[in-house]
Amino acid sequence: xxxxxxxxxxxxxxxxxxxxxxxxxxxxxxxxxxxxxxxxxxxxxxxxxxxxxxxxxxxxxxxxxxxxxxxxxxxxxxxxxxxxxxxxxxxxxxxxxxxxxxxxxxxxxxxxxxxxxxxxxxxxxxxxxxxxxxxxxxxxxxxxxxxxxxxxxxxxxxxxxxxxxxxxxxxxxxxxxxxxxxxxxxxxxxxxxxxxxxxxxxxxxxxxxxxxxxxxxxxxxxxxxxxxxx
Amino acid sequence: xxxxxxxxxxxxxxxxxxxxxxxxxxxxxxxxxxxxxxxxxxxxxxxxxxxxxxxxxxxxxxxxxxxxxxxxxxxxxxxxxxxxxxxxxxxxxxxxxxxxxxxxxxxxxxxxxxxxxxxxxxxxxxxxxxxxxxxxxxxxxxxxxxxxxxxxxxxxxxxxxxxxxxxxxxxxxxxxxxxxxxxxxxxxxxxxxxxxxxxxxxxxxxxxxxxx
Numbered sequence: 001x002x003x004x005x006x007x008x009x010x011x012x013x014x015x016x017x018x019x020x021x022x023x024x025x026x027x028x029x030x031x032x033x034x035x036x037x038x039x040x041x042x043x044x045x046x047x048x049x050x051x052x053x054x055x056x057x058x059x060x061x062x063x064x065x066x067x068x069x070x071x072x073x074x075x076x077x078x079x080x081x082x083x084x085x086x087x088x089x090x091x092x093x094x095x096x097x098x099x100x101x102x103x104x105x106x107x108x109x110x111x112x113x114x115x116x117x118x119x120x121x122x123x124x125x126x127x128x129x130x131x132x133x134x135x136x137x138x139x140x141x142x143x144x145x146x147x148x149x150x151x152x153x154x155x156x157x158x159x160x161x162x163x164x165x166x167x168x169x170x171x172x173x174x175x176x177x178x179x180x181x182x183x184x185x186x187x188x189x190x191x192x193x194x195x196x197x198x199x200x201x202x203x204x205x206x207x208x209x210x211x212x213x214x215x216x217x218x219x220x221x222x223x224x225x226x227x228x229x230x
Numbered sequence: 231x232x233x234x235x236x237x238x239x240x241x242x243x244x245x246x247x248x249x250x251x252x253x254x255x256x257x258x259x260x261x262x263x264x265x266x267x268x269x270x271x272x273x274x275x276x277x278x279x280x281x282x283x284x285x286x287x288x289x290x291x292x293x294x295x296x297x298x299x300x301x302x303x304x305x306x307x308x309x310x311x312x313x314x315x316x317x318x319x320x321x322x323x324x325x326x327x328x329x330x331x332x333x334x335x336x337x338x339x340x341x342x343x344x345x346x347x348x349x350x351x352x353x354x355x356x357x358x359x360x361x362x363x364x365x366x367x368x369x370x371x372x373x374x375x376x377x378x379x380x381x382x383x384x385x386x387x388x389x390x391x392x393x394x395x396x397x398x399x400x401x402x403x404x405x406x407x408x409x410x411x412x413x414x415x416x417x418x419x420x421x422x423x424x425x426x427x428x429x430x431x432x433x434x435x436x437x438x439x440x441x442x
Binding site: 044048050051052059112113114115116117118121123139168170172173174175178186188190193197 | 292293294295380381382383384385387417418420421422423424426427429
């Protein structure tokens with residue numbers, strides 16, 4: 001009975017879909033869109049609370065909220081997003097790099113926050129650029145991607161400046177970033193301050209958070225356009 | 231009549247008493263000499279203060295994420311390890327000041343030791359050979375300093391780079407720097423800057439006002 005049903009179903013399906021190949025040439029399949037994946041790494045989480053921000057907010061909570069907001073903005077623009085954590089969970093730096101490397105992403109953003117400094121800090125790995133190799137050391141895997149990471153930082157810098165934010169570019173050594181095989185930038189959000197170091201816009205300002213997320217999403221869209229140019 | 235054995239025993243006891251008396255006298259004399267020697271070595275003059283020298287500090291500034299070189303005059307010991315600890319102590323004293331541009335609590339006592347070792351051949355190549363006499367500085371920080379350090383990529387990176395730059399500026403033979411906290415390896419300074427790797431001091435020396 002079961003085999004009979006399957007046979008009939010196959011006949012019906014064949015009859016409905018079967019068209020002579022010579023009757024009408026099928027349209028040429030459109031080339032698949034280039035796969036564009038962004039990894040969002042909300043820093044800290046679980047036992048690792050990160051820094052303590054204003055109003056007793058923890059860095060791990062701030063980064064998770066920003067990651068969720070940015071994920072929504074990117075998804076609305078048709079960009080596939082992979083996150084290293086979606087909850088208050090402890091994720092080791094090596095595991096974050098594993099997730100990013102497995103995703104084969106075109107951009108990896110590690111999100112941080114701090115009460116020190118002013119504006120947005122963009123950090124790329126301080127590793128010296130190296131040629132890609134078939135086998136690379138885990139702790140310095142980012143070396144082959146440093147040049148692309150610097151280019152990504154430049155795109156992020158332009159978008160943030162365009163949004164009216166102050167930006168500082170720097171190089172640093174972060175264990176998770178140094179092991180990523182993708183264009184990777186650590187983004188540290190700090191309060192906006194005036195020339196006399198007074199806080200003008202705090203991290204708890206919802207408009208500020210939204211502006212940062214919007215600017216970052218615009219930068220990623222710009223980065224995708226650059227990546228898809230021949 | 232006194233028996234013979236009692237005479238012998240008496241003689242032995244008398245001899246032992248004399249020997250013990252001489253030994254006690256000699257011990258007393260030795261103790262007296264030690265006491266006299268100790269009195270001779272007692273400080274009768276104030277210690278001489280080492281003359282001040284010029285020390286170059288690479289000081290961080292949070293407002294513009296810069297590293298600026300400053301020259302300070304301070305007494306420096308002759309021993310290189312103690313000299314390194316002295317300049318780092320002065321650097322961290324600046325950070326602990328109330329109006330510091332890179333505020334970090336702890337002060338000069340946050341550096342417990344600086345060990346200077348022959349630098350291993352890490353990353354040496356024919357184009358960039360390791361200089362002769364290159365040294366690895368191992369900076370041992372206190373746990374309280376790391377615990378109270380402001381958390382963030384920028385403040386932690388600036389602290390690490392300013393320490394590396396200051397060591398390089400005052401001890402040119404130092405080419406590599408590693409960090410310990412309470413004598414143990416620690417993953418990060420305060421959650422961000424990697425303390426498990428070896429830093430190249432040459433990468434940390436900034437130009438005037440340069441960014442890290």
